[in-house]
Amino acid sequence: DIQMTQSPATLSASVGDRVTITCRASQSISNLLAWYQYKPGKAPKLLIYKTSSLDTGVPSRFSGSGSGTEFTLTISSLQPDDFATYYCHQYDTYDFSFGPGTKVDLK
Amino acid sequence: QVQLVQSGAELKKPGASVKVSCKASGFTFNTYAITWVRLAPGEGLEWMGRISVYNGDTKYAQKFHGRVTISTDTSTSTAYMELRSLRSDDTAAYFCARDARAIFGVAPDVWGQGTTVTVSS
Numbered sequence: 001d002i003q004m005t006q007s008p009a010t011l012s013a014s015v016g017d018r019v020t021i022t023c024r025a026s027q028s029i030s031n032l033l034a035w036y037q038y039k040p041g042k043a044p045k046l047l048i049y050k051t052s053s054l055d056t057g058v059p060s061r062f063s064g065s066g067s068g069t070e071f072t073l074t075i076s077s078l079q080p081d082d083f084a085t086y087y088c089h090q091y092d093t094y095d096f097s098f099g100p101g102t103k104v105d106l107k
Numbered sequence: 108q109v110q111l112v113q114s115g116a117e118l119k120k121p122g123a124s125v126k127v128s129c130k131a132s133g134f135t136f137n138t139y140a141i142t143w144v145r146l147a148p149g150e151g152l153e154w155m156g157r158i159s160v161y162n163g164d165t166k167y168a169q170k171f172h173g174r175v176t177i178s179t180d181t182s183t184s185t186a187y188m189e190l191r192s193l194r195s196d197d198t199a200a201y202f203c204a205r206d207a208r209a210i211f212g213v214a215p216d217v218w219g220q221g222t223t224v225t226v227s228s
Contacts, residue, residue: 001169031212032208032212032214034214034215036152038146038152043202043204043218043219043220043221044144044152044202044204044218045218046213046214046215046216049212049213049214049216050212050213050214055213055216087151087152089152089154089214091208091214091215094166095154095166095168095169095170096142096154096157096168097154098144098151098152098153098154099151100151101151101152
């Protein structure tokens, strides 16, 4: 199975900050890597699919990049609504898997 | 509008089974796959499996193999996830999601509201 890791586990930031989260796969995957935002009591929200494609309605401050085993999610200017937990998800090779999550909180 | 509506919360005893439903509307159900993911308290998202509605092909996470069955009823555009031999660590919110991986390479994009399953004696 492909193991996904994320760093950092927690990120303290201020509104307006540029934020970068890294996701690493235990083996090389194709571009089938997604990013989700999760807030307690809600359903996960798809932000990015196929490494860098923005889902419909997602603000352009979110962007994704990477290849092989290393992928990143960048929020160019953190907004109040962005404080949440972010998960990467590889849906390239079975068993599909999620990273452990990165919590973005207020500094 | 495009949505998935899941069945209500469940309280089960250890060793029992639970079957969660996920009713689709607003899109062509047969065109997609349905993925199931769970989120246990204090844990992260966990992929459980998926079913391709158009051909019935299922894939399950090894961790749940033999305990989980994912199925669909195309006549009612409803997907189901049954988990058997429940344990206390199966206590979690269970989510279904529309999955367009095979068509557009899109990860699960439309999600149900989640169903809380509590396993307790």
